[in-house]
Amino acid sequence: MTLPVVWSLGRFDSTGRHGVQASLRTQTALGCHGCSVLTDSASRSLSAELDALLAELPPQVIELQTLPDAKLGSELKRWLADNQDALASVRFVVNLDGIDGKIEAIALVCQSLARAGAELAVLTSVKSLLQRSEVSPESSFEANQVAELAAGLRQRLGVSTLVVSNADEGKLCAHGVDLVLKQEHYLLENRLPKAAAGHPLADVGELTAGLSAIWAQGYDFDDALVVARAYVNGLNQGSAFEGDEYGAHRSPAAAWPAQFEQFPKVALTGSRMESEFGFAPSSLANLAPFPRCDTYELGLYPVVDSLKWLERLLAQGVKTLQLRAKDLTQEQAEPMVAEAIAMGRRCGARLFINDYWQLAIKYGAYGVHLGQEDMAVADLNAIAEAGICLGISTHGYFEIMRAASLNPSYIALGHIFPTTTKEMPSAPQGLARLSQYHGLLAGRWPTVAIGGINAERAPKVAATGVGSIAVVRAVTEAADLRRALEALWLAYESGQDAREASYAR
């Protein structure tokens, strides 16, 4: 196994609790090889050290915890500019809170990185944001003011991504919030535990270290941030106070986050929090709950594009299925959707309608399936009020948490393997990630795996404990439909023990 390499540029802390040593612990716990470069020792040549490290262990991510003094700062800037090509695919994470007052210095370094074409995220706390904007953190301020100041800071620093964390419970809102500003924006909501005496809460330092380690493993930025926040929440929840003791301290049990409660909620467009920050008017404040599916185990789930296929599958006793007819106008789709819903009802099947949610409401479908983009534009209040089940597509941790915030009827996880049925903008998730995702959601929502699944791969998919296997080609391209369904069912049934074990975790 090849470990991703992450560099931390920061200070030495002889207690081992802060600085590069703390980052190293996080990098190791989260599955990376960490390299440490000290920025508080002027006795060495920084560029010679970075040259040697670049030759031997080129990084996927560089974490800048603190900026060196003016002399080493200029040397670092020069080195970054001289190595633009070699650094073009490296991502950078900067902990602005570790950089005392040197806003010009950090802006210079950021601009030099931007020229290298590198992806660059700067993380800071609300307190530090206000201080840098010359607003007293003690004075009262509104969430929308913070969003405005953050937008200004992002521009001043010239960075693609700025994350502002609020860890001061009660100051900004009653909960912890990460405000993420990119070309678009989003808000992560965290339940903040109280700090125990003598055990300060982990915050931006741990978040930058965790983000670096997870981003280095090929996750998209938003997925990496959500997992890093879950890691920090995990440190701050029970585990931080239950680890082994050393001196007067406890060693937090650092590990890949696997508990749903650790993960932040992603605020939905139209949520109360989005409106507090001045982003979108509140429209989902009184969203009725979506119906629960009658089981966590939706079983084999064929997704097809015609009434003919639905008829054949219903005749074979299939009980969960989807009509996915693309690119029709509402008028063209209406008779097909109406008939599909009537057929599903006659056979006592759970029939989901993809995309055409207005028609699903009009004809009283069992359920609707929506993608992430549809979620933002569909009338979710109308779907919930009509009492229609809702399934949501996801493609990684961030989207899973956004879907979960909606409390839908099921969550689909895809695409697991390469597929030719649909052009996918993201990479296949694979079985290991499917297992992690299902582990988070088991016993809370029914899960559905989709993408490239056939009879040969289905037993491995079922072994993850996932509650349903959705297929297109494995059914529509089968030479013998009855046999294909039998093989897929057999594979699904082989996962029964794994499914039961997953609810108990």
Ligand SMILES: Cc1ncc(COP(=O)(O)OP(=O)(O)O)c(N)n1
């Ligand atoms: C069970 C299931 N999972 C995912 C999808 C994909 O839905 P969506 O993201 O809306 O994309 P299209 O299917 O509309 O192309 C699905 N249909 N079913």
Ligand SMILES: Cc1ncsc1CCOP(=O)(O)O
């Ligand atoms: C609609 C959809 N959404 C994610 S993958 C997929 C298509 C899956 O098709 P197949 O089972 O033929 O790979």
Ligand SMILES: [Mg+2]
């Ligand atoms: Mg769709």
